[in-house]
Amino acid sequence: MRWIGALLGLGMLAGCIVPVEMAPPSGTQPGQTQPSAAAQTMASTQAARNFVAAVEAVEPVAEAFCRARTRGQNCDFRIVVDDRPGQAPNAFQTLDSFNRPILAFNLALISNAQNIDELAFVIGHEAAHHIMGHIPQQQQSATEGALLAGILVAVGGGGEAEIQRAQQIGASVGGRRFSKGFELEADALGAEITERAGFDALRGADFFDRLPDPGNQFLGSHPPNADRRATVQRVVSGLR
Numbered sequence: 001m002r003w004i005g006a007l008l009g010l011g012m013l014a015g016c017i018v019p020v021e022m023a024p025p026s027g028t029q030p031g032q033t034q035p036s037a038a039a040q041t042m043a044s045t046q047a048a049r050n051f052v053a054a055v056e057a058v059e060p061v062a063e064a065f066c067r068a069r070t071r072g073q074n075c076d077f078r079i080v081v082d083d084r085p086g087q088a089p090n091a092f093q094t095l096d097s098f099n100r101p102i103l104a105f106n107l108a109l110i111s112n113a114q115n116i117d118e119l120a121f122v123i124g125h126e127a128a129h130h131i132m133g134h135i136p137q138q139q140q141s142a143t144e145g146a147l148l149a150g151i152l153v154a155v156g157g158g159g160e161a162e163i164q165r166a167q168q169i170g171a172s173v174g175g176r177r178f179s180k181g182f183e184l185e186a187d188a189l190g191a192e193i194t195e196r197a198g199f200d201a202l203r204g205a206d207f208f209d210r211l212p213d214p215g216n217q218f219l220g221s222h223p224p225n226a227d228r229r230a231t232v233q234r235v236v237s238g239l240r
Contacts, residue, residue: 047111054119054199055079061197062127065189069131074100077127082106091122093129101130114206120197121204125190132189134182180223184231191235205232 059077066075078100082090089109094102103126113119129135154163191201208225 044111047113050113050116051081051105051110051119054116054123057199058120058123058127058193058197062124062131062193065193065196066127066131070133073130073133074098075131076100077130078102079123080104081110091126093126093135095130095135101127103127103130115203117194117200117204118207119204120199121190121194121201122207124193124197124201124204125186127193128186128189129182132182132185134186183223184227187228187231188235191232192239195236195239201232201236205229 059079063075063077066073066077078096080102082104084106087106087108089106089112091103091105091109094104096102103123105122105126109122110119113122187205191205194201194204205228208228211225
């Protein structure tokens with residue numbers, strides 16, 4: 001079942017955020033005039049149509065992958081759109097209170113996508129996070145990090161406030177421990193879902209070219225853009 005509407009008050013752990021700080025699809029050069037209101041409306045209408053078409057094609061494929069690769073996991077994706085203004089382009093996967101998978105996208109991401117393949121790839125990527133169970137793995141890693149950090153400070157004679165602070169830091173570090181690997185795994189499975197749904201995953205992954213490259217930062221949340229590109233290329237080459 002599919003539902004598209006405003007994303008309000010989910011308050012659950014997000015699987016990832018991708019992309020962020022995306023450049024507009026067609027920037028205005030110095031000396032150029034801004035697009036007319038009519039042109040902007042037409043572009044927004046086309047973006048909305050592309051998103052709906054991508055959802056209709058990708059969602060059943062993602063659900064089929066989910067049922068085939070998991071056991072006892074809820075594979076009924078719920079698609080939501082955050083229509084709050086003034087946000088950076090954003091998409092993430094989370095779970096509601098009934099453990100139903102939520103794939104969330106905001107209007108800025110939808111309007112910034114340059115083609116339907118990019119939208120299809122992002123949908124496939126977020127669905128892949130759920131299929132591969134990244135949220136519970138992330139929660140487990142965060143719990144282990146908090147526990148270990150708290151024990152170390154307690155053994156060293158730290159007080160309650162110091163232990164709580166150490167647990168917070170440990171949870172943050174633990175939660176990021178496998179983040180880059182999770183992103184590459186979601187890129188790989190997301191590329192396969194995108195291709196199986198009839199879209200071009202290589203073209204869809206073009207949005208990497210418009211993302212600030214995070215580089216290979218220690219405990220960074222996302223891997224280098226080149227690694228993500230290479231992952232998609234490898235999967236697509238194997239499928240074709």
